[in-house]
Amino acid sequence: MTAPSPPRRPGGEALARIGHPVPAVDPADASPHAFPDGGTWRTEIPSVEGPEALAVVLKESARLEVPVHRISQGSGVWMLTDDEITGMVESCTERSIELCLFTGPRGTWDIGAGTRTESGGAGLRARGHDALAGCVEDALRAAGLGVRCLLVADEGVLWTLHRLRAAGRLPADTTFKLSALTGPVNPASYAVYERLGADSLNVPSDLTLDHLTEIRRVSRAPMDMYVESPDDLGGHIRMYEAAELIRRGAPIYLKFGLSRSPGIYPYGAQLREHTLATARERVRRGRLVLDLLARLGADGGMSPLGARVPGDLRRFPVPEGD
Structure with a gap:
């Protein structure tokens, strides 16, 4: 794939007009990868709980x-009835949107004390x-x-x-999507999760941004990244980097999260008004990011709506007899 021209820098x-030095864009930093449909980015609205x-x-x-x-x-399959899941599947199918639900028990919600210690113990892994x-x-x-997309927060669950x-x-x-709460932080771990089935x-x-470039040197597996992350994931707001996130991280899903907002997992009716308000605001945040990309001339290259195939990825051999 030929790398597209760099977007205009914010x-x-x-x-430049006032003589202030502007860092040069290094073409070698651009990801050489794309989705099978030729797009370099897709969109995701997270924390849609029912x-x-x-x-x-x-x-x-x-x-x-x-x-x-x-x-x-994010709350999990277990927090939804069959009718609720079926209704969500039908609504998303009508609009050619992929629906992704979280799997199973997590260490942060069971009786293990390790996750409540200062070190965090085993985190969300399945104990x-x-x-x-x-x-x-x-x-x-x-x-x-x-449902044809499942969220996973444990490497053993992923491999299974x-x-x-x-x-x-x-x-x-x-398809299996690795949770942000397990996310790899170096190229080697990223490649391992790809081989485990992500x-x-x-x-x-x-x-x-350099970290993303390092990852793209070893793996073409699609990347998911919060342009704005929830507070429990750091509350980072990287809106002005969206174009560069695409250039360096492609193929990438831009996730429109929400900071400065209390968590909603596991969701229940007691959180209804807050959950609906934050769902609405996540979409608005997405509009702001898309408008910015357009102003920078970086809104091209989006996958067609309905696209969900990740492409050919590398896997560890599955043992015979499975």
Whole structure:
């Protein structure tokens, strides 16, 4: 793929006119990769916790003309009824949007004390066989109801679900998205998660642009990144870097999160008004990012709506007999 021309730098022309030095763009930093459809970026609205929040996102995205490729949920499959999952699948299918639901038990919510220590213990990993099995149960249930993208926060769960996919126990077109709460922070770990079965990998939003370039030297697996991250992930706001995030990180999903807002996981009716308000605002944040990309001449290269295929990725060999 031929690298596109660098986008206009924010404030670059005005600064140059007054003789203020503007850093040169290094063409070697550009990612050589793209999605199979030729696009370099897609969009994602995260933390859409149920049918009601989904309806808000769909209405607001139509009103503000925000194209949406993927909608993700963070509370988990277990927090939704069959009817709710089916309704969300149908609503997203009607609009050619990929729906991604989180799998299973997590260490931060079970009885383990390690995650509540200052060091954070094992984090969101699935503790013990029963937690692993719960994630598998969630994946099978969601897939049976038509969900074709699953969020994973544990490398063992990821590898297990990939083996089930390879064995035909999960549909072959199921994709696995690595959670931001597990996200790799160096090229080697990124490549390992790709080989374990990840089809897109959420990297922490505090990675530098150089870090993204380093990752792209070893892997073409799609990257997910919050342009604005929730407070529990740092609260970073990188709107003015969006064009460069695309140039360096492609193929990439731009995630429109929300800082300065209390968490909503696991979601319940007691959080209804807050959840609907934040769902609406995430779409508005997306509009702001898209407007900025347009002003910088960097809004080209978006994948067509409905695109969800990650492309050919590298995997560890699945053991015979699986």
